Amino acid sequence: MAELATTPLTGKALLQKVKELSNVPRRETARACGYYTTTKENKIRVNLAEFYDALLAAKGIAIESPKDGRGREASYRVSVHQNSQIVIGANYTQQLGLTPGDEFEIKLGYKHIHLIKLENGQDISEA
Template sequence: MADTQTTPLIGKALLQKVKELSHLPRRETARRCGYYTVTKNNQTRVNLTDFYDALLVANGLPLDPEGTKDGRGREPTYRVSVHKNGQIVIGAAYTLSMGLKSGDEFEIKLGYKHIRLVQLGSSESIGTDADEEN
């Protein structure tokens, strides 16, 4: 089977091309963006599903966010709540993403509606603001 198709567009290039081709039907737009295959009988088949998936990803809306999960625990939500005992717990996913090690110490600075952690021995804040829960 001779395949003369080009590589499908993705990201910003895809969004720009879709904008340029907005006057065309969606099947033609998908074909011109590279979302098609050529069959053995030399017929062109447009892959609308792949085209729509690529559009969602290009717009920052992954269709299957669970697909990127590695299977080890929950994904971080970047939200915490105050426990019944008054404690706020920051999980390992957050400390790993910030490059923190066991034994790192922080100064807690309370703001009007935020908590700031400043790493001791560092002149800058770690950037971990957490809004207080009401």
């Protein structure tokens, strides 16, 4: 069994340790690199997700994650609900910088819908 690090290794130190332990199982490697916690019963619990995230960061690979870890990512698709309404989610309104109370004129096309933002009840594209 490899010696345990007291604090999680990062960067080049992490990559070097992983290279040294290339013949050791991944849980043991993560544990030896400091990616573990001790439970109330004094059992060691390995944090593989944190280990993999640190390993990717050390290799210069950035992975985007949701801000708070909740919710879904925008799919840029909506469907008509049973009550015939279309709901546009908060992801889209935030990306567009919309605020509560913003008004739009709806223009229907052959296979599309145009939303034209109104400013004080007037079309801002004509202003």
